[in-house]
Amino acid sequence: MDDAEPRDDELMARVCLRDIDAYTALFDRYGDLVFSVALRIVGEPATAEDVVQDVFLRLWRRPEQFDLQRGRFVTWLMSVTRNRSIDERRSQGRRLRRESLPSTTVEEEDVFPSGDERDDPAMAALVADERRAVRRALALLPAEQKLALQLAYFGGLTQQEIAERLGQPLGTVKTRIRLGMQKMRATLEELYRS
Amino acid sequence: MTTTMMVDCEYVREQIDAWALGALDSAETAAIDRHLAECPECAALAARARDAAAMIALSVPMTAASPSLRRRVLDAVGLPSRPVPVRGEPGDAPRARRWWPAAAAAVLAVALGGIAWAASLQSRLADVDGRNAQLVAVATQQAGRIAAMQDQVDLVAERNAALAETNDALVEIMAQPDTAHAKMFGTWAAPGASGRYVWSKNSGVGVLVAEGLPPLPDTERYCLWLVYQDGWVLGGQFSVDEQGYGRLAVHDIDTSGAHGAFRWFAVTVEPAAGAPEHRSAPVLLSE
Numbered sequence: 396m397d398d399a400e401p402r403d404d405e406l407m408a409r410v411c412l413r414d415i416d417a418y419t420a421l422f423d424r425y426g427d428l429v430f431s432v433a434l435r436i437v438g439e440p441a442t443a444e445d446v447v448q449d450v451f452l453r454l455w456r457r458p459e460q461f462d463l464q465r466g467r468f469v470t471w472l473m474s475v476t477r478n479r480s481i482d483e484r485r486s487q488g489r490r491l492r493r494e495s496l497p498s499t500t501v502e503e504e505d506v507f508p509s510g511d512e513r514d515d516p517a518m519a520a521l522v523a524d525e526r527r528a529v530r531r532a533l534a535l536l537p538a539e540q541k542l543a544l545q546l547a548y549f550g551g552l553t554q555q556e557i558a559e560r561l562g563q564p565l566g567t568v569k570t571r572i573r574l575g576m577q578k579m580r581a582t583l584e585e586l587y588r589s
Numbered sequence: 590m591t592t593t594m595m596v597d598c599e600y601v602r603e604q605i606d607a608w609a610l611g612a613l614d615s616a617e618t619a620a621i622d623r624h625l626a627e628c629p630e631c632a633a634l635a636a637r638a639r640d641a642a643a644m645i646a647l648s649v650p651m652t653a654a655s656p657s658l659r660r661r662v663l664d665a666v667g668l669p670s671r672p673v674p675v676r677g678e679p680g681d682a683p684r685a686r687r688w689w690p691a692a693a694a695a696v697l698a699v700a701l702g703g704i705a706w707a708a709s710l711q712s713r714l715a716d717v718d719g720r721n722a723q724l725v726a727v728a729t730q731q732a733g734r735i736a737a738m739q740d741q742v743d744l745v746a747e748r749n750a751a752l753a754e755t756n757d758a759l760v761e762i763m764a765q766p767d768t769a770h771a772k773m774f775g776t777w778a779a780p781g782a783s784g785r786y787v788w789s790k791n792s793g794v795g796v797l798v799a800e801g802l803p804p805l806p807d808t809e810r811y812c813l814w815l816v817y818q819d820g821w822v823l824g825g826q827f828s829v830d831e832q833g834y835g836r837l838a839v840h841d842i843d844t845s846g847a848h849g850a851f852r853w854f855a856v857t858v859e860p861a862a863g864a865p866e867h868r869s870a871p872v873l874l875s876e
Contacts, residue, residue: 422659422663423659426654426658426662427651427652428647428651430653430658431652432649435650444654444655447658447662448658448665452662455666466640467640470640470644471643474639474642476646477643477646481611526647529644529647530647530648533645533648544610547610548610548646551611552612553613555614557612569603569604569607572606572610573603573606575606576606576609576610576641576642577606579645
């Protein structure tokens, strides 16, 4: 990271002091990422923009909810975005419609694309390396484990719902999720060490 | 009355990833939340699991939000939209950051549009090329068939001409009082062949009718020889059809006796090119 770029936690500290510039800087840094995650979950650009607005509104109004002691800003922001998007998806009934689509393979490809993608220049230097690492870690997972993680994280499905959707025993789905997450963590740690 | 689900550390460790992914039902989630509030060790595990799960979000393909979204977000919190002086001279770099994504997106869109258009043209061109290649192949095939048919027509015409010629020759021979004939048989080289040679010294015309001779490639011809004591005289060349049938009219037979006494008729296979010479063993011989 450029030394002149304020860190995320520094910007959040300034947001707590009602610093307009810090808040705008965070939006410029992560707005597209939040939008992309929301779009992946809710499936509609207009709804995804609503999610982005809600997430950043919450960030402005209640910045103290981000606890530096509990983790990094970007993971907190992603958690907030994901949970807000899942709520939106459930509340508007899109979940049932999307689950009815027999397109698990397509969705899987969509979630873990193999090609290079555009990175926002404001965000690139901060999390571009992490994005590449995560995509690589996920790409190394067996397909059935990736699919289980996808359906849980982006689809908002419980393990039981995943089992029903895939026609697999609940125990099998639990194992896939546990092993998938373990392998992903191990790969990321290995990548970070190297 | 509701039953509160209780879980222990072992259960939490088993399910903490599913909890972090939000893949547990509400009762399980609530039970683990309660446990985490009281168990620092499991809470530490949960924090790591939550961070790992959140990393999955980073795998999504990046999509640029609409340029109006920034204005909307700032309006929602009651802030004016203006450049962000987070570093450097106020306004310069932030302004660049603000318009860059939109400009890049526009350039990218134009570039992608151009690429897509070029790809479309390329695809259509390849399609046309493919169709042309197919047409050329069909035309070549048809031309080949036409050429083969033409060859067949030429062959039939050649045979008809030979038939007409030999018919005329036979009529002429049969009109003569000195008509003679010789029976011919196939040698070891063509044991199934047979023939007859009819001639008239008065008219100087003869006709060979042969049957059962093997068809020859275009590079070879059958040759009828009049074998005299002092040498072989070529009577003419002929071919046979698919059934091994062939006829040959021979004109201007030399009856001067310059080659010595006549001995027999012979048919050999010789190269089609060049002046015929007696080189091979006979396939038909007169008795």
